Amino acid sequence: MQLDTLFRPSPVKEFTPLPRALLGPGTHELVGPEAKALGFKRSLVVTSGLRGTDIVQRIIDQGKYHGVDFVVYDKVESNPKDYNCMDAAEAFRENKCDSFVSIGGGSSHDATKGARLSLAHDGRSINEFEGYHKAENPDNPPHIAVNTTAGTGSETTSLFVITDTTTDPDNPHKYAAFDRSARVTLAIDDPVLFYECPIDFTAQCGIDVLTHASEAYVSRLDFTPALGQALQAVDIAAQYLRTATWDGRNLAAREAMMYGEYIAAQAFNSGGLGLAHSISHAVSAYYDLHHGINNAVLLPRVWAFNLPVAYRRFADIARAMGVDTTGMTTVRAADAAVEELVRLVRDLGMPEKLTDVKQDTYSKNRLGQGPTEFYQRSREIVGDEADVDRITRHTLGDSCVPTNPKEATYDTVRPLVEHCMNGDLDDLLL
Template sequence: MSAQIILPRILQVGDGASQAAPDILLSLNCSRPLIITDTIMVELGYVDRLRDALSAQQISADVFADTIPEPTVGSIMAGVERVRAGNYDSIVALGGGSPIDSAKAIAILGKHGGSMRDYKFPRVVNEPGLPIIAIPTTAGTGSEATRFTIITDESNDEKMLCVGLGFMPVAALVDYSLTLSLPARTTADTGIDALTHAMEAYVSRKANAYSDSQALAAMRLIGPHLRRAYHDGGDTEAREAMMLGATLAGVAFSNASVALVHGMSRPIGAFFHVPHGLSNAMLLPSVTAFSVPSAPERYADCARAIGVANLDDSTEAANRKLLAELVTLNDELQVPTPQQFGIDYDQFMSVTEEMAIQAINSGSPGNNPRVPTHDEIVNLYQALWIV
């Protein structure tokens, strides 16, 4: 059976790749971009640097810097109105996963109208929005190379998964030099997010030969370099490996799928405002332990790719090493439990049923090697308070 592979039309990778934005806009016959970013990118001077590069090619760009972490319907609407009121022919998305996800939603709503809920999965959005050039500044979400965006509906605390070719950036400029200023906490959370993308793409029921190749390559880059980037943000070799690994992991899950970790992670983020990579990290050890019996060889491959198991290790031994590594990694990268993050026990337990419903409705748990029941998801949520 064949697999359809969807990628950005242009993928430019390496030190200084972000400076190619003006030439790429001109090659697309675009001359009036809106830069969608956040206030941190403005404060760091990245936005001014980008605007200067555009100005040198006589491209004038306005800036919308009001995106927020874990974007919501409300947070994107000002950007949608900005697009509708302006004469923009393209969007340059600069930042982590949240600005890029926001830009994807704004590009579709700004061009086609409607509400965000109209574009929620299971609808597949293949109609193009404004063309997006994505410039990631974290090594985590892979959003620059995926056909997904996630927007929270504040009315019911639901993270809506939106899927389709319309959300794929036309170009992705993957410049690891933009990650050198990342703090350790962000490096850890986004790095485990990328690792989760690669692992889930590889064990997914929708995996294919192409996604497998990208997922394994991503794990081989992320496994040896995540700790290095966390402990020394100026380690350029580690930063470059993490940036490429995150993009390859994005390519992998965009062309396969994510699974149970992501299905359960989104509701935690929506209800308790836990950053997406961090909620993935909280869940990864226990969900992996739950899933290993249904795909032991696949998880053993993950252990070997990450570098914690040897080729001559048995499947069982490799999986023991993988599960131990995920716990050790969380400890070393100081991933908090829900309680340590500050979530109230009674409040968390009161919404586990609703979170399980939202997780199942997202479709992601159905891609897991071991497809969980509603009650099993509730039990996995509750078990987070035991670890």
């Protein structure tokens, strides 16, 4: 299905079913009995390794107690690469596994979704599934996704985001794909597992929650069933993200952000995303930056970009973020949403423009790392004319562009990208 067909204005809108989920403190201890009940015998654990924690080993140990055997593939990278999916699929075949358990955030879950699709199609490259509903065989291995971050919401969506490393090194490609058969079998969200998240990583993931929620709320799809969840997730992030970041053992804040990330993802799963995600995918393609770092920089600018066509929705967002809009015009209230977002970004200690991000300054920053020639050459964000141009062109080809509320063209998006690279956040304030 072509994007212009999928998003053409129509009275018919699709609600995408969601997987079963268990949410709350202690739910990670149910992985073993749930896997047994699903008939798992030998599962491939797909993870980044979660170095410095014992989360993976704890889950494996209690799973073994219930009679499930495990093999571990722990090479998943941030911004999962196509070869992560294919290597996981190969490990699944070699070890005669019958199921998957992914442990981590969106990277682990997305790589697993990709491996499952490949396995269901005789080992075809995951890059062949870019786009919407490309799977021809819906029968793929069952999958339990255990979340350790309050961020992507991949455990409850049909979306997965993969970096294609087979393209020209000077023109890398990251894409979002959507397929009903990519949904997990069971999602497990336990806020106790979030305790191990570093301070800055907690903030990065939480900004992703706010990005999901706000983009779904102002999406041109205007999908009524998504709006309530989206606005509530904005409210949750505004109330609890600072506490979850700076007081990471605060269970109330961690649990609130767990619910926030879950419902924000459900909102965008059917309600759509927008330019913040499209630009972030482009930046990660070239620089391998963490999605949450990107969103912290991009989101205030994208909100300001979209204000002229969605003032009423942004006024709602301002109120959800706790702004007292009494006596304000709708336009002024919408402007106040941007101001409140800038305050939040600064309170979380996030970078204010992309060229501020340097090597080794953030927990999940892979700038100048990675196994491919391109990533090893990309040791700093350049932010010059050529850099702005290539990021803009990648952005415009992204699958999240059609649902952005304001029409995106090269001439309108290029200045936005340039400001994300080099601009001052104070420019957005009245």
